[in-house]
Amino acid sequence: MEPVCLVEPVPSSGALRVNPAALGLLRGLTRPLHVFAVFGPCGTGKSFLMDRLAGQGEGFPRSPGIWVWCLPHPTQPDQALVLLDTEGFTEQEGDETKLSRLFVLDVLLSSVFVYNTRSEGDPQRQLDRLTYVRDLPRVVRVLDEFSWENSFLLSSVLPDFVWCLRDVAPDPCLDEVLEATDHELDSALSSPQDSEDSPSSCVQRLFPCRKLFHFCSPRADGGHGKPPAPTDQLHPMFQEQMGHFKDYALSRSPKTMVGNRVVDGAFLADFLERVVDLLSRDEPVLLNELCSDLQQEGSVYSVGYPMDPIGGAPLRRAAVSTAQPSVPEPKMERVVPLQVSRPALPVLAKVAPGTAQPGAMEEPMCLIENSPDGELQLNQRALALLQSVSQPVVVVAIAGLYRTGKSYLLNRLAGKDRGGFSLGATVQSHTKGIWMWCLPHPRRAGHTLVLLDTEGLGDVEKGDAKNDVWIFTLAVLLSGTLVYNSLGTIDQRALEQLHYVTELTEHIKVKVAGEGGRQKGEDSAEFVHFFPAFVWAVRDFTLQLELDGREITEDEYLENALKRRQGQPEKLDLPKKYLRQYFPSRKCFVFDRPAPRCDLARLDELPEAALSPDFLEPAQRFCSHIHQHAGTKTLPGGHVVTGTLLGNLAVTYVIAIRSGAVPCMESAVLALAQIENSAAVGEAVAVYEEQLEWRAALPTESVQELLEVHAQCEREALRAFMARAFKDDEQQYQQQLKDKLDSKRAELCHRNEEASSDRCKAVLMELSQELEERVREGSYSVPGGYQRFLADQREMVEKYQRVPWKGIMAAEVLQEFLKSKETVAQAVLQTDQSLTDRQREIEAERARAEAAEREAQLSQEMQAKTEQLLQDQTRSHQEHVQQLTAKMEQDRKQLLAEQERALALKLQEQERLLRKGFRGEAARLEQQMQNLRQEMNRPRRSVCVVC
Template identity: 50%
Template sequence: MDSDIHMPGPVCLIENTKGQLTAKQEALELLSAIKQPVVVVAIVGFYRTGKSYLMNKLAGKNKGFSLGSTVQSHTKGIWMWCVPHPRKSDHTLVLLDTEGLGDVEKGDNQNDCWIFALAVLLSSTFVYNSMGAINQQVLDQLHYVTELTDRIRTRSSPDQNELEDSDEFVSFFPDFVWTLRDFSLELKVNEELISADEYLENSLKLIHGTGQRDKEQRLNLPRICIRKFFPKKKCFVFERPAHGRKLGQLESLQDQDLDSDFIEQVAEFCSYVFSCSKVKTISGGISVNGPRLKSLVATYVNTICSGDQPCMENAVLALSRTENAAAVQKAIAHYDRQMSQMLKLPTETLQELLDLHRTIEKEATKIFMEKSFKDVDQEFLTKLGAELEKKQGDFCKKNLQASSDCCSTLIRDIFGPLENDVKMGVYSKPGGYCTFNQKIQELKKKYYQAPRKGIQAEKTLQKYLQSKEDMIDAILRTDQALTQREIQIEVERVKAEAAKNTAKIMEDMQQKNDQLLQQKEKSYWERMQQLTEKVQKEQAQIREEQQRATEHKLQEQARQLRENFQQENKKLQDEIKILYEREASRRCVVS
């Protein structure tokens, strides 16, 4: 589905049956096939407010998400439609249409709250759809946003309080778009034209001066939450699309049958969503693709069904464990593939094998670093290191065996004729030992000159010669041309040579062990260097997220201070005006 996403229509992503939410397997499998980054647009609002119509337009269709033409809520649960992104190549647009809030047939406000929370958690652009102007009644209906602190946690820390938790929402929450349907008012303030965005900002100004603190807090809570939680806000107003019974036939109506201003407003809305909606990301700036979105859906729904609060940190960690395990396997697969293609056994030296291992290990670790994230305590990097170290050990064993097999075959070919001559008694005569010894030296030279014997060459040869000591000793002792003293000297020489060869073999073994330890240490520090670079990059991303959240918080505080100042200033001006009026009245009385 990377290059050709074909979904002829929406499918149910999260089913809502009698208040029980269930992630649908068919939809999850569709998501798992989308390897591209996803831009997720979710729409929420009260039923029969035209949400599905806007989503169909974003999909480039007139039909798809069920519109319904009665007073009943049509969409149940959350439905999904994945289409190629019209503006961003190699991206997928995931549209989520939610069931209408406030459905009288459902009678379960808690269920609405979870649908609202899931739409926020899963989207990169969150569209809230309502009818008419923004007034206190509409804001009161948006109580779902005020309950998010009771529904969502950013971190799993048990001592994290709600206030601190909600302060971090801005780092993870989607952009907020408010669509106002059947809007008939003029966008004017103090007789001056304003934009829809300015209208939204004015509507979200805090209320002061009622004289009732509790009432002010209640009225301002939805305003505060929207301003505080969502990093970016946008507003669109739509005139009534048609009149009379035509409204129930929007799916079948052509553009010429609809109000021209409405058509233009819908086009402007779609253009904004296509151009400005970001790729869904999770903590650390990690882009979300289909499989990652699938994991988030499953984790959040399962958590809700278990009676717990969805926690963004836990969802990311659950996702990271799955992906980090897959990253380990991809890294190991690369290592196995490259080693099988490039390694020719036996290697001439151990260092040749270690150098190749180190090069491919570095590539494999790089693949892991690129594919992994949130590897707590480097659990999966440690697993990868241990697995690669084991594989290096396995290749070293294979290399030893290949060298031993090669050398044994070579020895049979070179020394086989000599053994036959010994059996035939060729060297059982005066001067035979000297001739035999000369032959041994010639054959050893031939053996040493043979290429690609590997690191077991000396050990295998010495092992062979040791196995023939009785045969060599018999030839030595039967040589009638040698005196007893010469035989004794030769025996001592042979023992000394054997001891020297044994010492050399032990030295080679120690050298190989030292090489392996050095390789292990180099591999460790190279992994640590790659890890340091990755951690620095992740920390920079986290600092950037925190800075954005802090800037948003400071901007909101500054805005609130300005509003408070303006309110106090107005109050002061009103008091001055009253004083002037009293003074004017007093003068009139005196005169």
């Protein structure tokens, strides 16, 4: 989409109104949102900055109000990027009410708020121009009550504050270490002459997460007031600085509201409407109440858990006694979930906003093609699209002689009367390579139907029979259901044309050969485990389905054609033999000609009524059978194949073919397992971090509370890993995950201690101010001053003890604080003239005893903390073993079911052979079944305990 106006000023009134069309665009965004808003003086390049963030040369129109641009996130494909460009303000007095409201909207809607200015004179002056920040605590509150602590409650829900200082004189040292700029920002915010109500002080108080970026002039000639230069003419240093800014901005967390819940576009749109209405009536925006109302009215959060009645876990600490001091609570650092970047998705289907799924295609694309030198190669655009499909796939491939109507049959299967796979109307083969069409499965929610249309076999113009064999082999390896399409009848000639089946043993290996090598029979006997279901579609069929004077079914017709004939040379019987052996699951459909010969050239243009009923009826049954019975593509062992896995399989097989090797199923599966298991570790860590972001509110009151949060997050991470990982027989990747989660726990404990320590120190700093002031004034340097000092210190400690949610470091920080005051206490004690030397000695001994008691108590707490951590390690170990055991049992059941199906099919084939008198082949099949039974009865492998 192009940028559209989201909020526009009403002429001559100063009020704001929301554009319904822009709201509709927002409501179509069902994914988590990254919202970036820019605000600042006119003529500072705000729109240009947003255009660069969008990766565009020019997009925003630089018009009044707030303009919105919705884009796919460039690094997080499951999230959306929303850019807000706001009109600039001038030095002259203007409509301050309108600008203040625009500022409030930018802050409330964004996850990153960008203040953009030029570097002209003193930077402090540029920051002081942000006078609208002073109105923020008055206009926006988290809770209606306890308004005295609104500022630090508000700071916990406001976005990151990024100051972009433009047109700074180029200096190579500026951007060597970006962190150095943060010190400069803090210096600008801490000017001693600032009042408490100055913009600098307000920014420092309200935005705990702050960042400063310097930018030189974007033009290499340093010109001001000129149009922005094209990308290739931008100053190299500006491009480098812009790269740093984009990396930082795009790595931030999605937009959240009260309770730290991630929101989608529908919630943000409803939220915006309500805020504009409140601002227009000059009513305060009560965030907790507003979010709760929207949730009850149906504007639910896209991700997260029900809100706490007073605004979610992080805000439960707001309900403190008014007798307690207002202590700013450190804002918990947001956890950025790991995401696996995926390629851009071409040719997406045109569906309703918010319903598009990755991989849905408007039209087919070539997946595997012939390079100019005749080698097979993958189309990278199609491969990227296929690998973006995270759903399980049902893969149906069609193969057969050229000019037999394969593409038309697949179009019927896709439910498309027009368009779809291209049809040819001449004697030349039309489809080249293997074409792919990904569609939502019509009967299985959460599944993608992948149709593969293969190049026609036997084209006399190709002159390369080897290409046909590899096309057929790839169709077998990639599909879960293989449709073989032929014309006329299933006779000896039709079977001879299916000679590709007899050559599969030369082009597919099941397992890697051992020291003594493997016999062809050993490999081919296992084809049944992973070969697709076989459907023979006989086109232009004109015979009656009768045999020996009785009507037969289509399946009986196929089985009769595949019967071995006594006395027939074995060479002529090979296609029948291998079809029965490799494809024990078989089905047949016969079709009359769809239309008169004169209409076949425009078959895709004919309406349904013009088609032959004798074609439509079997075509409907064929489509119904495929939609209902074509199974999800699986790997040996029952692991479900997603589009990502299918794309990786295609890469593995094509690489093997191009190198002259024979594709090996075992090698391919092991290679896929390594890729998937590595991805499963990353996904599990991302799930842990997402869960932690929703659940954790630091600091916690106890180690046990923190460990319970970690345990819940770890449990969900393990489930995600187990759902995706496979063939991790040595638990190598599960051990990697455990190491990462152990590291996350240690990091979480450290962050919890830091958050607790920061909060406790802030509380003590505020509570001790009066005591320290009295010490400086000499209030205790009088007779009886020591007792008064002790009383005031005890009162301070009691107030400290009553402040809630200080966390696990409360006692340790207090002990360190009191230790730091021992010198002061000793000085007061020595100057108290009302005490005798003996009394001073007693008081000093008492102080030492109290300090020793506190140390002993701290030691006990540390020991208890260590024991809790050890217990959590045991719990973690048991959790890993428990989920691993369940995973192994599930895999065993899947494998056993797969082996039982294979055994049943072999048994049926053996019975057919015995009935026809082929005892030699029946005996060989019996040996295969015996080997399979032995494999099924092998004792279960014990769980390899994760350390």
